[in-house]
Amino acid sequence: MDSKVGKRVGYHHGDLRQAMIEAAEAVLVEKGVGGFTLRECARRAGVSPAAPAHHFGNLVGLLTAIATLGFDDLSQEMETAVAKARTSGGNRLAAICEAYLAVALARPGRFRVAFGRLGLKNNDDELRRAAIRAFGILVRETKLALGHEIDSDVLTRLPSSYVGDEDIAEILFVWSVTHGFSTMLIDGQLAPLEMQPGGRERLIALYSGRLMAMLLAAVASSASVPLANPASHG
Numbered sequence: 354m355d356s357k358v359g360k361r362v363g364y365h366h367g368d369l370r371q372a373m374i375e376a377a378e379a380v381l382v383e384k385g386v387g388g389f390t391l392r393e394c395a396r397r398a399g400v401s402p403a404a405p406a407h408h409f410g411n412l413v414g415l416l417t418a419i420a421t422l423g424f425d426d427l428s429q430e431m432e433t434a435v436a437k438a439r440t441s442g443g444n445r446l447a448a449i450c451e452a453y454l455a456v457a458l459a460r461p462g463r464f465r466v467a468f469g470r471l472g473l474k475n476n477d478d479e480l481r482r483a484a485i486r487a488f489g490i491l492v493r494e495t496k497l498a499l500g501h502e503i504d505s506d507v508l509t510r511l512p513s514s515y516v517g518d519e520d521i522a523e524i525l526f527v528w529s530v531t532h533g534f535s536t537m538l539i540d541g542q543l544a545p546l547e548m549q550p551g552g553r554e555r556l557i558a559l560y561s562g563r564l565m566a567m568l569l570a571a572v573a574s575s576a577s578v579p580l581a582n583p584a585s586h587g
Contacts, residue, residue, distance in 0.1 A: 369398070369400065369404065369405070369407075369408060370408045370409075370418075372398040372399070372400070373394055373395070373398050373400075373405050373408065373409065373415060374415075374418060374419060374422070375398070376394045376395075376397035376398040377389070377394045377415055377416075377419060378419065378460070378462050378463060379397060380393055380394055380397065381419075381462030381463070381465070381466065382461070382462045385462075385465075386416075386465065386466065386469060386471060386472070389412070389416075390412070391405060391409075391411065391412040391415060394415065412472065413472050413473065413474055414474065416466055416472050416473055417473045417474040417477050417480050419462075419463055419466045419467075420463075420466045420467040420473050420480055420483075420484075421467075421477070421479050421480045421483045422463060422483075423456075423460070423463040423464055423466060423467030423468075423483075424467050424480070424483035424484045424486070424487045425483050426456050426459075426460065426463065427452075427453065427456050427467070427487045428483065428486045428487045428490055430452040430453075430455060430456050431448075431449040431452045431453065431487070431490045431491075431494075432490065433452070434448035434449050434451065434452035435448060435449060435490075435494065444498075444569060445494050445497065445498070446494045446495065446497075446498040446527065446568075446569060446572065447561075447565045447568075447569060449490060449491065449494050450527070450530075450531045450565060450568065451560075451561055451565070453531045453532070453535060454531070454534065454535045454538070454557070454560060457535035457536070457538070457539050458535075458538070458539065461539040464535070464539065465539070467484075468532070468536075482509075485508070485509060485510070485511065485512065486508050486509070488512045489507045489508035489509065489510060490508065491524065491527065491528055491531075492507055492510075492515065492520075492524055493507045493508070495520060495523050495524045495527050495572065496520055496524075498569070498572050498573070499520055499523060499572065499573075499575070499576045500576060501519075501520060522575070523572055523575055526568075526571065526572070526575075527568065527572065530564070530568050531568075534560055534564065538553070538556065538557075543556060
């Protein structure tokens, strides 16, 4: 038996948890969620199929832990980007949008699990906390870009509570552009463009340049445009 595998069989507590998450993410990169099994993750971590139950309970528990890490990654990187923008005088909204893409590119498997919403414990307290915080950062920076006040509970407020918010259109617009581009890039939907001169780097530069300028201009201009009555379009 491989010596590393032999050592991993003795893993417990935090070591086993981390080993399982690392193994799970490797499986996700290779096979996607469709080919994801707890047995395969346990095999790669060098433990018995029953060993992960202590930390995760089942496959859904493991996916939920990975999704939670995905949202925590997103929050951490966006907050780091905000801090850098504050120091350099850069645009905070552009900074979090670029951080969002960077997170998706760095860990596409984790990103897909976080936003796929398939097979997760949606009532898990840690998952809810992490997802709400990530959304709250996007809400906060969009509102600040509009010159609007933010609530003190912006990082803990349920996303569903924004349904009647005056800035919901701008919030959804920023999220749609950012998440849409990130998802299309990691899922290969922009592959034909990546095959052209400059490849992926050119697309990322386009996102950080003209696309981001268009997004910021749209958000800025919307601040002076009165909201239309949706009923008037029916």
